[in-house]
Amino acid sequence: MEIIIDGLKQGFQLIWSLDPEILQITLVSLQVSLTALLLAGIMGIPTGAALALKDIRGKRAILNIIYTFMGLPPVLAGLIVYLALTTRGPLGQYQLLFTPTAMIIAQLLLAFPIVAGLTARAVMSQQQEVYDTAVTLGASLRQAAWTIIKESRIGIIAALTTALGRVIAEVGAVMMVGGNIQGSTRVLTTSIVLETRMGNDSRAIAIGIILLAIAFGIIMIINTVEKRSFKYASGIQIT
Amino acid sequence: MQAVFRLHKVTKRYGTREVLNVEELTIPGRKIYAFLGPNGSGKTTLLRIIALLHKNTTGKVEVLGEEVVWSQEQTLRLRRQMAMVTQTSFMFEGTVAANVAYGLRVRGQRGQEVKRRVEEVLDLVGMTSFIKNDTRGLSGGERQKVAIARALAVKPKVLFLDEPTANIDPRSSVEIERYIKIVNEELNTTIIIVTHNLFQARRLADQIHFMWDGKIIESGTSLEMFQSPQDKRTRLFLVGDAVY
Numbered sequence: 001m002e003i004i005i006d007g008l009k010q011g012f013q014l015i016w017s018l019d020p021e022i023l024q025i026t027l028v029s030l031q032v033s034l035t036a037l038l039l040a041g042i043m044g045i046p047t048g049a050a051l052a053l054k055d056i057r058g059k060r061a062i063l064n065i066i067y068t069f070m071g072l073p074p075v076l077a078g079l080i081v082y083l084a085l086t087t088r089g090p091l092g093q094y095q096l097l098f099t100p101t102a103m104i105i106a107q108l109l110l111a112f113p114i115v116a117g118l119t120a121r122a123v124m125s126q127q128q129e130v131y132d133t134a135v136t137l138g139a140s141l142r143q144a145a146w147t148i149i150k151e152s153r154i155g156i157i158a159a160l161t162t163a164l165g166r167v168i169a170e171v172g173a174v175m176m177v178g179g180n181i182q183g184s185t186r187v188l189t190t191s192i193v194l195e196t197r198m199g200n201d202s203r204a205i206a207i208g209i210i211l212l213a214i215a216f217g218i219i220m221i222i223n224t225v226e227k228r229s230f231k232y233a234s235g236i237q238i239t
Numbered sequence: 240m241q242a243v244f245r246l247h248k249v250t251k252r253y254g255t256r257e258v259l260n261v262e263e264l265t266i267p268g269r270k271i272y273a274f275l276g277p278n279g280s281g282k283t284t285l286l287r288i289i290a291l292l293h294k295n296t297t298g299k300v301e302v303l304g305e306e307v308v309w310s311q312e313q314t315l316r317l318r319r320q321m322a323m324v325t326q327t328s329f330m331f332e333g334t335v336a337a338n339v340a341y342g343l344r345v346r347g348q349r350g351q352e353v354k355r356r357v358e359e360v361l362d363l364v365g366m367t368s369f370i371k372n373d374t375r376g377l378s379g380g381e382r383q384k385v386a387i388a389r390a391l392a393v394k395p396k397v398l399f400l401d402e403p404t405a406n407i408d409p410r411s412s413v414e415i416e417r418y419i420k421i422v423n424e425e426l427n428t429t430i431i432i433v434t435h436n437l438f439q440a441r442r443l444a445d446q447i448h449f450m451w452d453g454k455i456i457e458s459g460t461s462l463e464m465f466q467s468p469q470d471k472r473t474r475l476f477l478v479g480d481a482v483y
Contacts, residue, residue, distance in 0.1 A: 132292055132325065138319040
């Protein structure tokens with residue numbers, strides 16, 4: 001127990017003193033995970049919405065593949081990206097392995113199925129009434145689709161927050177394709193592994209606290225941005 | 240005079256099950272037309288076909304003088320001249336004002352023009368004081384009134400009402416029926432109402448089409464239908480509902 005309390009104390013001291021290395025690692029983590037989340041959102045939300053709304057051939061099979069990839073083990077995602085980016089791989093010429101870009105690609109591979117899959121479910125859970133009401137009020141197909149997506153926003157935000165939780169906390173993929181290089185590809189999760197192995201418990205705990213604080217902070221920002229939606233979400237009163 | 244709706248040998252099938260089979264139907268317009276019949280008689284299916292929400296399986300449908308070819312351009316253009324209020328009156332998340340403004344916004348209208356029209360129609364249904372309210376807090380009757388205002392905001396030539404008072408109390412029903420009359424008489428809007436409530440049909444409709452098992456089995460004025468129904472099934476329905 002003592003080791004944890006000491007670790008917590010030292011951890012807070014490290015954060016308070018703005019340790020430059022920890023600060024740098026935090027920034028790389030944020031850059032990688034937020035970029036991956038942004039790209040997953042840009043690609044995943046329209047994909048999920050299109051799968052839910054359009055009559056696409058092989059739709060069920062595509063959705064099943066997406067749902068399967070929602071549970072993709074991070075090391076496997078890392079392996080896939082590693083094989084693609086290694087010098088002998090199809091994208092080897094771009095020399096992206098062991099760069100933050102490789103880590104973004106690996107995290108995108110983890111986040112995209114979550115955003116697309118959960119967006120599809122959120123949109124599919126909307127009632128036919130939403131579409132009917134929109135078009136009978138004169139909405140074009142595109143406007144009606146946009147209305148359905150807007151009505152699904154609580155589910156879409158849940159998809160984004162789930163994806164963020166997945167990418168910011170994962171270690172296997174970034175370790176494999178990033179290499180945990182100090183000052184370049186070292187992120188919070190890989191640092192925790194490294195510091196624990198080296199016996200620097202306080203640093204590991206400090207980084208752990210930062211990781212949790214970042215996740216909490218981002219979720220709070222998203223909640224604040226969509227305050228209205230969450231107000232609606234808490235509309236059920238259980239007595 | 241050009242009819243608002245004209246149907247010729249229209250059927251609707253789901254798989255092998257035929258749910259609608261209308262030989263001929265002409266709705267001239269400007270009045271209140273009711274489709275009356277028991278549950279499953281095909282009245283909502285018919286309404287959804289003429290409202291361009293469901294495609295007919297066979298036959299010819301004419302809406303506002305045009306034969307429906309189901310192209311995106313035509314469907315949108317025709318739908319924009321009509322509006323619908325359903326039984327559950329689905330409300331988009333947001334305020335009453337945002338809901339009422341929806342049809343205007345999808346038509347590209349913005350600013351004061353929208354604000355003025357929203358206030359105008361909410362005033363018509365006595366809901367002005369609710370303008371900034373969240374639709375979640377509305378009662379069934381209030382929702383239905385907002386839904387009517389939302390439909391009227393776009394100045395439709397035709398207003399479809401699918402069981403508009405099925406889930407609301409008698410007092411609100413009376414109020415809503417009053418607004419329906421006003422809309423028809425003062426705004427010259429053709430009203431197509433689907434109901435299984437024959438008292439409502441009698442109170443509101445100028446013309447009644449009685450449906451049974453996917454077919455229109457009898458049509459006539461409100462007076463004809465209630466005083467001297469010709470078909471045995473119509474008589475049975477009227478008697479049964481009268482007892483209820």
